[in-house]
Amino acid sequence: MTKEQIEHVKNNPKYQKLVKERSKFAWTLSIIMLVVYYAFILTIAFSPETLGTKIGSGVMTIGIPIGIAIIFISFILAGIYVRRANGEFDQLTKEVREELGDIA
Amino acid sequence: MKKLLLLVLPLLLSVAAVASGTIEGEIEKQPLNVSAIIMFLLFVGGTLVITYWAAKRTKTAKDFYTAGGGITGLQNGMAIAGDYMSAASFLGISGLVYLAGYDGLIYSIGFLVGWPVILFLISERLRNLGKYTFADVAAYRLKQAPIRTLAAFGSIATVILYLIAQMVGAGKLIQLLFGLPYELAVVLVGTLMILYVTFGGMLATTWVQIIKAILLLAGATFMALAVLSHFGFSLDAMFAAAVEVHGKGEAIMAPGGLVSDPISAISLGIALMFGTAGLPHILMRFFTVADAKEARKSVFYATGFIGYFYILTFIIGFGAIIMVLNNPEYLDLAKQAISGGSPILGGKNMAAIHLSHAVGGNFFLGFISAVAFATILAVVSGLTLAGASAISHDLYANVFNKGGEVDEAKEMRVSKIATVALGIIAIFLGIAFEQQNIAFVVGLAFAIAASANFPVLFLSMFWSKLTTRGAVIGGSLGLGTAIMLVILGPIVWVQIFGNAEAIFPYKYPALFSVTVAFIGIWFFSITDNSEDAKRERELFEAQDIRSQTGIGAEGASEH
Numbered sequence: 157m158t159k160e161q162i163e164h165v166k167n168n169p170k171y172q173k174l175v176k177e178r179s180k181f182a183w184t185l186s187i188i189m190l191v192v193y194y195a196f197i198l199t200i201a202f203s204p205e206t207l208g209t210k211i212g213s214g215v216m217t218i219g220i221p222i223g224i225a226i227i228f229i230s231f232i233l234a235g236i237y238v239r240r241a242n243g244e245f246d247q248l249t250k251e252v253r254e255e256l257g258d259i260a
Numbered sequence: 261m262k263k264l265l266l267l268v269l270p271l272l273l274s275v276a277a278v279a280s281g282t283i284e285g286e287i288e289k290q291p292l293n294v295s296a297i298i299m300f301l302l303f304v305g306g307t308l309v310i311t312y313w314a315a316k317r318t319k320t321a322k323d324f325y326t327a328g329g330g331i332t333g334l335q336n337g338m339a340i341a342g343d344y345m346s347a348a349s350f351l352g353i354s355g356l357v358y359l360a361g362y363d364g365l366i367y368s369i370g371f372l373v374g375w376p377v378i379l380f381l382i383s384e385r386l387r388n389l390g391k392y393t394f395a396d397v398a399a400y401r402l403k404q405a406p407i408r409t410l411a412a413f414g415s416i417a418t419v420i421l422y423l424i425a426q427m428v429g430a431g432k433l434i435q436l437l438f439g440l441p442y443e444l445a446v447v448l449v450g451t452l453m454i455l456y457v458t459f460g461g462m463l464a465t466t467w468v469q470i471i472k473a474i475l476l477l478a479g480a481t482f483m484a485l486a487v488l489s490h491f492g493f494s495l496d497a498m499f500a501a502a503v504e505v506h507g508k509g510e511a512i513m514a515p516g517g518l519v520s521d522p523i524s525a526i527s528l529g530i531a532l533m534f535g536t537a538g539l540p541h542i543l544m545r546f547f548t549v550a551d552a553k554e555a556r557k558s559v560f561y562a563t564g565f566i567g568y569f570y571i572l573t574f575i576i577g578f579g580a581i582i583m584v585l586n587n588p589e590y591l592d593l594a595k596q597a598i599s600g601g602s603p604i605l606g607g608k609n610m611a612a613i614h615l616s617h618a619v620g621g622n623f624f625l626g627f628i629s630a631v632a633f634a635t636i637l638a639v640v641s642g643l644t645l646a647g648a649s650a651i652s653h654d655l656y657a658n659v660f661n662k663g664g665e666v667d668e669a670k671e672m673r674v675s676k677i678a679t680v681a682l683g684i685i686a687i688f689l690g691i692a693f694e695q696q697n698i699a700f701v702v703g704l705a706f707a708i709a710a711s712a713n714f715p716v717l718f719l720s721m722f723w724s725k726l727t728t729r730g731a732v733i734g735g736s737l738g739l740g741t742a743i744m745l746v747i748l749g750p751i752v753w754v755q756i757f758g759n760a761e762a763i764f765p766y767k768y769p770a771l772f773s774v775t776v777a778f779i780g781i782w783f784f785s786i787t788d789n790s791e792d793a794k795r796e797r798e799l800f801e802a803q804d805i806r807s808q809t810g811i812g813a814e815g816a817s818e819h
Binding site (some may be wrong): 157162165166171174175178182183185188189190192193194196197198200201202204205207208212214215217218219222223224226227228230231233234235237238241242246249252253256 | 362365366368369370372375376377379380381384413495496499500503510513514515521523525526528529533552553556557559560563564567570571705748801802805808809810811
């Protein structure tokens with residue numbers, strides 16, 4: 157790719173939109189995942205008894221549903237990303253490539 | 261083909277030799293498990309048919325390394341899950357739950373949460389930039405020879421360490437389950453793996469992995485359902501029964517001693533998360549699909565399968581507490597006589613295996629045993645293919661050949677020779693490490709993947725100022741630090757070398773070694789004022805455009 161071609165791509169408004177929105181979306185979801193995971197890990201490190209708090213009348217503790225919930229959150233976040241990326245972002249990518257013509 | 265057979269033949273002969281040797285020697289304690297052997301033979305027969313089918317379709321280097329890029333997202337997701345659901349995680353995590361309850365779940369979650377992050381930040385860039393190995397991406401705009409050498413070194417180290425763990429696990433498991441001698445089991449695994457990879461390449465490896473993943477998920481689902489139905493599908497009733505019989509009582513319902521201090525907790529988290537994103541056999545899977553869209557789908561499916569699998573292992577672990585613990589049928593009486601308590605035959609990692617017998621009798625025990633063996637076979641095949649690709653594609657085609665035109669047939673031949681060599685090395689190391697404490701091996705593999713492979717790969721895609729000098733020095737520092745800290749840490753320094761106290765107090769070095777790698781790469785990049793460095797920085801924009809849009813990316817081959 158020549159310098160002119162690179163500038164041409166970078167100045168394409170759709171390309172700019174794609175990069176900006178997808179980065180924002182990807183990093184937001186990553187940060188949510190990291191915050192959830194490290195909140196869990198730090199609770200284990202500093203206050204393990206919190207996760208041992210009983211719920212209900214039996215032996216069930218709050219830690220079990222929290223742990224299972226993190227597994228579900230991972231899957232749901234992945235689903236949210238794939239839905240938007242394979243729909244909206246891929247459509248945008250296609251349009252960018254069409255507009256660029258020769259380069260792409 | 262003929263040459264390969266000549267290489268494989270002596271191995272098959274040595275299988276026969278080892279087998280006959282042991283029959284004359286000491287008598288095996290475990291009786292031959294016939295139903296397990298029959299089911300295992302069915303699996304091996306089926307996979308060899310697939311290998312034959314795949315061999316006919318594996319003609320080019322692209323077919324060999326990436327199955328021609330024609331694997332679908334669902335298939336690849338299943339195969340990624342298969343690579344990840346090793347025997348170590350199936351037996352190890354259910355064993356950990358059996359032993360300590362909740363702590364097993366902490367491990368599972370750590371192994372899982374890396375996946376969404378890989379999806380958000382890495383998977384599509386990787387697919388858009390790479391061809392066969394992750395070094396293609398790391399070396400995209402940097403100097404080929406030094407970057408590929410470092411990446412190949414990191415890959416081969418990770419692969420060999422992982423192989424040792426799998427081979428030793430395979431040997432012991434098969435000895436226990438099938439009543440076959442250890443050496444025979446190791447040679448058998450090594451030989452089959454060489455056959456799958458050399459003849460069937462990535463296509464056979466992927467399908468072996470998919471079939472095994474389906475069998476493992478089906479078997480684990482049956483076990484979990486059997487346990488739950490025992491308690492009328494009430495989790496409360498199941499947990500209550502487990503708390504009643506477990507020696508630790510209610511402590512199994514909350515975090516225990518697994519992660520005792522904040523530094524260890526964070527360090528373990530980093531190792532699991534970044535390590536996953538630096539495992540060569542996992543990264544390679546992103547090149548087997550047609551485009552970024554399929555790459556994303558594969559991670560989504562993989563996250564689902566892996567998450568589901570970990571929920572199952574949690575239930576299986578608790579089921580084992582209830583049905584295996586204190587059941588005289590599974591007790592190791594000899595061990596109990598010496599150390600008391602209620603140790604089970606084969607140690608805690610056999611909890612899931614014993615549970616399969618408790619819920620499904622001999623037939624289901626045979627099924628789960630065969631699946632466990634199949635799991636090891638599939639995982640070692642994926643590992644070996646990744647290691648062989650690092651040798652043939654990175655070292656041979658791009659370093660020794662200085663990136664010049666490489667004859668594809670020649671590159672494939674090197675890859676197949678490398679596969680056979682790695683298989684033989686794995687067999688020898690598997691036998692050599694039989695009596696060794698290998699607890700540190702997988703931890704070290706993850707530490708190297710997290711500290712050498714991952715930082716270089718990540719920064720090559722995200723940081724425009726990265727230079728060859730920074731990547732090589734920083735990556736090597738991360739690699740060295742990881743190895744050194746594992747040696748000086750509690751497992752090797754105290755448990756293996758027998759010293760009284762560890763020089764480095766933490767079991768998981770990742771927090772430190774990953775930090776060293778990132779700082780090293782940053783510092784030696786920004787202080788690099790050479791002409792080459794300037795050019796490498798300028799090349800970032802073109803690379804970024806390709807990684808964002810897929811313009812110029814490798815497509816699937818047409819057949």
